[in-house]
Ligand SMILES: [Zn+2]
C-alpha cells in the first residue's frame with residue numbers, strides 16, 4: 001500500500017546519506033523508491049510526467065529516516081499505557097507516581113509500570129511489595145525495572161501469577177524467606193503474561209508503531225518477538241495499518257514453533273521475518289550480566305549465563321542453517337566470549353551479518369575478533385547516560401571496555417544504533433546526543449573518563465541510518481540515493497549544523513515511508 005507513491009520533494013536541504021554527507025535539493029520518488037536525487041526542477045519533471053505529486057520542503061532539512069536496529073515494539077506499545085517510573089528518586093516518589101497514574105487511569109485493572117531504578121532511591125535498597133500494596137489496592141501490579149530484567153510485583157500479582165510458590169534464586173526473599181515481590185529474568189515475562197498484559201496487543205502495537213513514526217524512525221528491528229506479538233503484528237500488516245517498516249527477530253520459543261512454516265525473508269518491504277534473537281545474560285543494572293571477573297561493587301557475583309552453551313548452540317545452529325540472521329544479546333564480556341565462540345564454531349562470515357546485541361563490555365581482542373568475522377555491534381548509546389553508576393559496577397580497571405563505540409568503529413566493526421525502547425527513549429536525538437557527548441554535561445563519570453569514545457555527529461547519523469539498515473539486512477533502507485526506499489524525515493534544524501548540546505532540541509516535522517507521509 002505504501003509502495004504506490006510517486007512524488008517529488010523539492011526545495012529542501014536533503015541529505016541522501018552521511019558517509020560522507022551528500023546534499024541535494026530535489027528527490028524524485030516513483031512507487032515509493034527514490035529514482036533520482038539532485039536538481040529539484042529535474043526531480044519535479046520526472047514525477048509530473050508520471051502524474052505524481054510535488055512536496056515543497058520550503059528550505060527545510062530532510063534526512064534518511066532513522067533505523068532503530070533493536071527495540072521491543074510490543075513492550076513499547078504496552079509501556080505507552082503504563083505508569084512511567086523513570087527517574088523516580090525514592091520509594092515515596094514511586095508510591096506517588098503510582099497514585100497519580102491510578103488517579104488519571106481509574107479503570108485500570110492491572111497496574112503496569114516501567115522504568116524504576118533502585119540505584120536512584122535515596123533509601124538505598126530494593127523496593128518490596130509491602131512498599132506498594134496499599135497504593136495499588138486490590139489490583140495486581142507489575143512494575144518493571146528500567147532494564148527490563150527485574151520487576152516488582154505487589155502481593156496480589158505475586159499470588160495471581162503463581163510466583164509466590166516458585167523456589168528460585170531469581171525470586172528475591174527477605175531473611176525470613178518471604179518473597180519480597182522482586183523477580184528477575186524469565187519471571188518478569190512469566191508475570192506479565194500470567195496477568196494478561198497482552199490483552200489489546202494489536203492496538204498497542206499500532207500505537208507503538210505510530211509513536212515510533214512520530215519520532216522520525218521509519219524502520220525498526222523488532223527483537224524478542226514472541227508468538228502473540230508475531231500474530232498481532234502480522235494482523236496489523238495485513239490490515240494495512242503498519243506505518244513503518246518492521247524486521248522481525250523471533251525469540252527462541254516462537255522460532256521453534258514457527259521455523260518450519262516461516263522462512264526468513266517471508267513478508268514484503270514493510271514487514272519481514274529476519275532473524276532469531278536470544279537473550280543470553282542479564283543487565284549490568286541488576287548485576288545479572290555475565291562478566292569474566294566479579295562485579296567491583298559486589299565481589300560475590302559475576303552474573304550468570306542464562307543458557308547452557310549446548311542449548312544455545314543447538315537453537316542458533318538450526319536458525320543459522322535455515323538462513324535466519326542471528327542476534328544474540330551479550331552485555332557482559334564473559335557472554336561475549338561465548339557468543340564469539342559460537343559464531344566461530346558456526347563458521348559465520350561477513351555476509352551473515354551475525355549480530356551482537358548491546359556488546360556493552362567488550363575487551364580489545366574481542367572487538368578485533370568481531371571485526372574479523374563481520375559481526376555487527378547493535379549498541380544503545382543512551383545506556384551511557386542511564387547507566388551513570390557503571391564505573392562503580394565494573395571498577396576503574398575495566399572502564400575502557402564499557403560502551404567503546406569509537407574503538408569499535410576504528411577497529412572496523414560495523415556499528416548499528418538503537419534504543420532498546422522502551423528501555424531507553426525512542427527519540428533518536430536523545431540517542432545522538434548520548435553518542436556525541438557521552439553525558440559529559442550530565443556529569444556522567446564514564447563520559448569523563450572515556451571522552452575519546454564519543455562519535456562525531458555525521459558518524460552517529462551514518463550508524464543510525466546506513467549502519468542500522470545493514471544490521472537489519474535491508475539493502476534498500478538507510479539512504480536516499482536512487483534505488484532506496486523513500487523513507488525520510490523532515491527536521492526543524494540541520495543536525496550537522498547544530499551544537500551537540502542543542503541536538504535534543506531538534507524536532508521531527510514530518511515522517512515519510514515509501515514516499516507517503518505517516519506523520520503527522
Ligand atoms: Zn537485550
Ligand SMILES: [Zn+2]
Pocket residue numbers: 070071072223420
Ligand atoms: Zn532488548
